[in-house]
Structures are given as C-alpha cells and as structure tokens.
Amino acid sequence: MSGLQAIRYSRGKLEVLDQLRLPHEHHYDLVSTAEEAFDCIKSMRVRGAPAIAIVAALAHAVELQNGSCNATSGEETVSYIDSRLDYLFLSRPTAVDLGNAITSLKAVIREHSSEGKDGIVAAYIAAAEEIFRKDTETNLLIGEHGAKWLMANAPIKSADDKVSVLTHCNTGSLATSGHGTALGIIRSLFAGGDLRHAFCTETRPYNQGSRLTAFELVYEGIPATLITDSMAGALFATRKQESSIAAVIVGADRVVRNGDTANKIGTYALAVLARHHGIKFIVAAPTTSIDLQTETGSAIKIEQRKPEELTQITGAVVGADGKVDISRSERVAIAHQDVGVWNPAFDVTPAELIDAVVTEKGVVEKGPSGVFDFREIMPERWAAVVKS
Numbered sequence: 378m379s380g381l382q383a384i385r386y387s388r389g390k391l392e393v394l395d396q397l398r399l400p401h402e403h404h405y406d407l408v409s410t411a412e413e414a415f416d417c418i419k420s421m422r423v424r425g426a427p428a429i430a431i432v433a434a435l436a437h438a439v440e441l442q443n444g445s446c447n448a449t450s451g452e453e454t455v456s457y458i459d460s461r462l463d464y465l466f467l468s469r470p471t472a473v474d475l476g477n478a479i480t481s482l483k484a485v486i487r488e489h490s491s492e493g494k495d496g497i498v499a500a501y502i503a504a505a506e507e508i509f510r511k512d513t514e515t516n517l518l519i520g521e522h523g524a525k526w527l528m529a530n531a532p533i534k535s536a537d538d539k540v541s542v543l544t545h546c547n548t549g550s551l552a553t554s555g556h557g558t559a560l561g562i563i564r565s566l567f568a569g570g571d572l573r574h575a576f577c578t579e580t581r582p583y584n585q586g587s588r589l590t591a592f593e594l595v596y597e598g599i600p601a602t603l604i605t606d607s608m609a610g611a612l613f614a615t616r617k618q619e620s621s622i623a624a625v626i627v628g629a630d631r632v633v634r635n636g637d638t639a640n641k642i643g644t645y646a647l648a649v650l651a652r653h654h655g656i657k658f659i660v661a662a663p664t665t666s667i668d669l670q671t672e673t674g675s676a677i678k679i680e681q682r683k684p685e686e687l688t689q690i691t692g693a694v695v696g697a698d699g700k701v702d703i704s705r706s707e708r709v710a711i712a713h714q715d716v717g718v719w720n721p722a723f724d725v726t727p728a729e730l731i732d733a734v735v736t737e738k739g740v741v742e743k744g745p746s747g748v749f750d751f752r753e754i755m756p757e758r759w760a761a762v763v764k765s
C-alpha cells in the first residue's frame with residue numbers, strides 16, 4: 378500500500394497533511410481540537426468525503442483524550458460530545474460521510490451512557506479510531522470489486538485487453554485514510570496489470586485533479602495524463618489505442634436513495650459526455666457516502682464557495698530558468714476581480730447516467746425500474762430509515 382498519508386494518528390495526537398500546499402510542500406498540521414478540525418476542513422486543508430469525517434471524529438477523540446471534557450456525570454458527557462459533534466457537522470454541508478459518522482458516534486455514546494464519563498469517553502475514542510481503521514479496508518474492497526466489474530463490463534478494451542479510464546477530482550489516499558475510492562479502483566486495475574492508461578481532469582476551480590490526483594498517480598508510477606475539464610469530450614471522441622476510454626470513475630460526496638450522486642462540480646458534465654460516447658460511468662462510494670434518508674438528488678444541499686477560488690490562484694513560482702521554486706508561492710489574479718462569480722463546489726449526476734455504484738459490500742447496478750436499490754447491501758440501515 379502507498380506511503381502517502383493525509384491523516385497521521387496515534388492516540389492523543391492527530392496530524393493532517395495540508396493539501397493546499399501540495400504538490401510542492403509536505404507539511405502536517407497538528408489538529409488537537411474541534412475548532413482546529415473545523416478550520417482545517419472549512420479551509421480545505423483536508424478534503425474528500427471520507428477524510429473530512431475521519432478528521433472530525435479523530436479531532437474530538439484527541440481533545441477528549443487530552444481532558445477537554447469537564448462533565449462529571451454520564452448525562453453531561455453525552456451532551457458535551459453531542460455539542461462538539463454538532464459544531465463539527467457545520468464545517469462542510471454536502472458530503473454525507475461526516476453526518477453518517479456523527480450519527481454512528483452518537484449512537485455509540487448512548488449505548489455506553491450507563492458507564493459514566495470515563496466509559497463514554499473511552500467508547501467514543503475507540504469508535505472514532507475504528508472509523509479511521511475501517512476506511513482503508515473499505516477502500517481496498519471497493520478497488521477490488523470495481524476493477525473486477527469493469528474488466529467484465531468494459532465496452533472498450535485495447536488490443537492487449539487492458540482498459541484506459543478517466544477520473545475527476547481527487548479520491549485517493551489524500552481524500553481517505555488510504556488507497557482511495559475511485560482512485561482505489563484505478564490502483565487495483567494497475568496492480569492487476571489491467572490498466573492501460575489513466576487520465577485525470579484538472580478539476581477547476583480548486584484543481585484537486587492537477588494538484589492532488591496527478592501527484593498521486595505520478596507517486597504510484599501509474600501511466601497517467603492530465604487534461605483540463607473541457608478536454609473530456611474531445612478525449613472521448615478519440616478512439617486511438619491508449620486514449621480509448623472505457624470508463625469514467627468518480628467518487629461521491631453523497632449518493633441518495635435512488636442513486637442520484639453529488640460529487641465535485643464537473644462530474645455531471647462528464648456523465649452526460651460518457652453516455653453520449655458509450656463509455657461506462659462508475660461511482661465509487663463507501664456505504665458511509667450513501668444517504669438513504671434523502672430520496673432524490675434535488676434535495677441535496679450544494680455548498681457554494683468563495684468567488685476568489687475562480688478569480689485568483691496560488692502556486693509555486695516558476696523562475697526565469699523554467700524551474701519551480703517550491704520555497705516561493707504566490708497568489709495571482711486570473712480574472713477581473715469585479716466580475717460576478719457562481720461557484721458551486723458540487724453538482725448532482727442523475728442515477729439515469731450512472732452504470733454502477735461500487736461499494737465495499739459489492740457493486741450495485743440499476744434494476745428494471747431504472748433506479749438503484751441499496752436495500753440488499755445495507756439491509757439494517759434501510760430498515761431503520763425506509764418505511765415499507
């Protein structure tokens with residue numbers, strides 16, 4: 378497994394790789410309180426649905442371990458933990474992993490509510506650590522299931538029976554506890570000798586593709602090419618060996634009950650293009666990214682971000698000799714600063730355009746009714762939420 382780690386944790390200590398400084402600098406921030414985690418998530422020093430949930434859960438574990446809870450009774454301890462989790466919940470709205478993690482952590486502390494403060498705190502810390510540990514395991518399974526499904530269903534393979542794929546945004550080690558979801562499938566394809574070539578989009582405006590995914594692909598030695606978001610249609614229309622795309626593989630911030638999927642802005646456009654070109658469109662999502670409570674994509678709250686993300690950009694300075702000086706970073710304007718800006722961080726891809734949702738529990742395809750049915754892979758959560 379890759380040595381790239383966005384989150385470093387040992388009991389009482391959490392360090393988070395500052396993704397705003399990548400790919401040029403590797404700097405870990407110490408995150409010791411819920412306030413520091415909130416700021417780290419909001420400012421996108423850590424991002425990606427699973428990583429956001431893990432950092433929030435672990436930051437509160439760290440502050441508890443370091444004695445932040447002044448409660449004396451079990452009841453006060455539960456309400457203290459609830460209030461810290463409710464605060465963290467507000468850091469970013471679209472990804473559902475954070476909400477799902479909070480729901481499960483709240484359930485855990487209630488199960489231990491008769492054990493007094495120490496018992497509740499210990500149970501919380503163990504449960505937060507388990508979320509972190511389990512995520513990598515989940516991703517390895519997603520990688521395995523997704524690679525297998527694609528090799529069985531790919532409409533387009535190269536002469537050597539390999540596939541080329543395109544991915545969007547960043548869904549790798551940096552967005553999770555390790556291996557990644559969509560990028561995890563690409564990794565598994567590569568490890569199995571089935572990947573011909575991986576393309577990644579730049580992912581404007583935040584450039585998670587060029588800053589993070591391109592970095593991870595190069596780091597892993599995976600044959601890869603970077604394109605701008607607007608080049609996807611031209612790429613799909615090209616039917617030359619290595620650029621003959623078999624599938625678009627993306628992650629998810631929230632997959633709702635019918636399969637509609639919120640993911641990084643630009644995902645929807647890729648799905649429309651993929652359908653036009655007969656290319657498979659795969660969503661890789663741990664079950665923690667599935668929201669059974671929300672019926673369709675129209676109810677998903679889409680996060681709006683600052684205009685400066687479009688009108689300004691930060692990067693390492695390139696010297697007159699053409700060399701990148703990683704010690705010098707500059708922020709520059711790339712548009713008129715008074716122009717109006719629309720900057721939704723995510724869009725919703727309708728289930729209709731999605732061929733498969735790959736989870737750690739298996740691959741879900743649409744039934745005859747044309748919608749995804751997650752009942753089989755999540756029977757308990759389904760029974761708890763959906764009235765029959």
Ligand code: MRU
Binds near residue numbers: 549553559628640
């Ligand atoms: O705004 P970001 O960078 O947090 O958005 C990330 C994405 O859209 C990812 O595709 C998604 O969270 C899945 S990460 C495994």
